[in-house]
Amino acid sequence: MGRFVSIAVVVWMLALGAHGSFADAPEEKSPNEKAVEELQGRWERDVKLPNGAPLHIEKEIVGQSEIVRTFDGERRLLEAHQVDFEVQVVAGHRIFLWTNATIIDGPNKGKPREDGRYVYTVKDGKWLCVRGLEQGDMRPLFVEVWTRMEKPVRKDKPDAP
Numbered sequence: 001m002g003r004f005v006s007i008a009v010v011v012w013m014l015a016l017g018a019h020g021s022f023a024d025a026p027e028e029k030s031p032n033e034k035a036v037e038e039l040q041g042r043w044e045r046d047v048k049l050p051n052g053a054p055l056h057i058e059k060e061i062v063g064q065s066e067i068v069r070t071f072d073g074e075r076r077l078l079e080a081h082q083v084d085f086e087v088q089v090v091a092g093h094r095i096f097l098w099t100n101a102t103i104i105d106g107p108n109k110g111k112p113r114e115d116g117r118y119v120y121t122v123k124d125g126k127w128l129c130v131r132g133l134e135q136g137d138m139r140p141l142f143v144e145v146w147t148r149m150e151k152p153v154r155k156d157k158p159d160a161p
Contacts, residue, residue, distance in 0.1 A: 031089035036064060038122050039087070042149035059146065066098065069105075079106030081113055094120050096129070 029037070039061045047055050054073040059066055069080040083098035101113035120129045125148045132141035 032087050035087040035089050035094050039127070043127055043146035044149050045144060045146045058149070067104070077105060079108070080104050083113075096120050 040063075042058060042060045044056065044058045047057065049055060055078075056071040056073075056075060057068065058071070059068045064085055065082065066085055067080060067082045070078045072078055081101055081103045083101040085096060085098040088095045088097065095117055096119075097115075097117040099115045101115060103109055103111050103113060117134060118129045118131045119133055120127060122128075127146040127148070129144040129146070130141070131137075131144070132139045
């Protein structure tokens with residue numbers, strides 16, 4: 001019986017060698033990792049201030065870093081800030097949490113910004129962010145709609161402003 005077990009183990013090892021091994025099998029990504037992967041790239045949206053002035057806003061996601069750039073109607077850079085983020089998927093709901101927010105361009109360059117979070121979804125090339133849902137949030141409920149621009153060019157860090 002011992003010899004039969006030894007032969008069976010050798011055959012099993014040879015079979016794994018011919019068809020890969022358990023170690024070679026790709027690991028299934030977690031829902032959080034899949035959600036972060038889905039956000040990679042460049043996104044944009046246009047808004048109007050209460051006085052009617054247009055703003056164009058772009059965000060670039062590379063890895064777990066985000067840079068948001070705000071431009072005036074002439075596409076002159078007004079401000080840029082960078083954050084580190086993570087995504088948590090809870091009961092199918094996606095939560096975007098950011099930390100280490102710092103203004104990297106504009107009159108307040110170098111100043112920190114508040115950490116925060118929002119609920120979001122991505123559908124048909126649109127990133128819908130719902131703000132004002134958090135317990136104790138005094139801001140009114142509002143939705144931002146971002147449109148995908150293009151895939152990221154770099155893989156290490158977002159482009160500088």
